[in-house]
Amino acid sequence: MGAVKIYTKGGDAGETSMLSGERVSKADPHIAAVGDLDELSVAIGFARLAHPKRVDALKDIQQKLYQLSAMISFAGDKPHERFQLEAGAVDALETLIDDIEARLPPLKEFIYPGKTESGCRLHQARVVARRTERGLALLPDEKRNAAIPFINRLSDLLFVIAREADLEAGGREEAYRG
Numbered sequence: 246m247g248a249v250k251i252y253t254k255g256g257d258a259g260e261t262s263m264l265s266g267e268r269v270s271k272a273d274p275h276i277a278a279v280g281d282l283d284e285l286s287v288a289i290g291f292a293r294l295a296h297p298k299r300v301d302a303l304k305d306i307q308q309k310l311y312q313l314s315a316m317i318s319f320a321g322d323k324p325h326e327r328f329q330l331e332a333g334a335v336d337a338l339e340t341l342i343d344d345i346e347a348r349l350p351p352l353k354e355f356i357y358p359g360k361t362e363s364g365c366r367l368h369q370a371r372v373v374a375r376r377t378e379r380g381l382a383l384l385p386d387e388k389r390n391a392a393i394p395f396i397n398r399l400s401d402l403l404f405v406i407a408r409e410a411d412l413e414a415g416g417r418e419e420a421y422r423g
Contacts, residue, residue, distance in 0.1 A: 264318030274383040275317050278392075281377040282314045285396075288370035292403070295363035296410040302341060306399060309334060313392050323387050330395055338398040345405045349412065355423075358407065360416030367407035374400035 255261070260268050261276055269276060286307045293303045309330055316328035358368035378396045381389055411418065 263320050264315055265320045267320040269320075274380065275388075278317050278377070278380045278384060279314045281373075281380045282310045282317075285370065285373045285377045286310045288366075288373040289403075292363075292366045292370045292406075295366040296406065298409075298413070299406050306402075309395065313395065316391065317384065317388055323385075329391060335394045335398050338395070338402050342398070342402050342405050345402075345409050349405065349408050350418075352408070353420075355421040356408075356418045357421060360411040360419065361414040363414060364407045364411035364416060367403050367410055371400050371403035371407065374403060 256271065259271050261271050262268055263275065289303050289307055289310075293300045296303075312328045312330055319328075358365055374396055378393055378400065381392045381396060383389075384392070408418065
């Protein structure tokens with residue numbers, strides 16, 4: 246038996262399959278949200294390379310992004326229970342945010358990204374998370390409500406990890422003065 250080919254030609258007409266098997270347009274908000282989650286996972290992968298101190302937490306987040314993608318990839322308005330995030334996933338992000346923030350100088354102004362490469366990679370992941378959140382807002386209420394709080398907190402976490410990475414690498418935060 247030969248190797249399975251990566252191409253199926255099934256999407257050549259602008260449709261793709263949901264995880265549940267239903268064929269939908271590639272423009273369907275569910276498919277767009279799954280694509281955004283995939284892009285976010287890649288951005289987090291780059292951030293893992295740039296800031297190894299948080300590699301375990303970031304890898305765990307990538308796993309949760311796969312769970313969210315699977316949950317969204319089932320047809321219907323309701324999220325598929327099999328792929329729900331565990332209770333406390335958002336709380337765990339908040340705990341990590343609080344732990345990191347407690348060791349950072351208080352933030353009183355907007356800051357510019359760009360002091361270190363690791364910080365920039367984390368800020369890039371943060372803005373991908375924000376865009377992902379906007380795409381999730383187009384989903385049915387139950388799916389949106391199952392996914393957005395996690396992604397919202399994730400963008401906050403990526404912000405504080407970016408600050409941590411910059412400061413640990415010797416970068417001084419540059420405040421916006423408008």
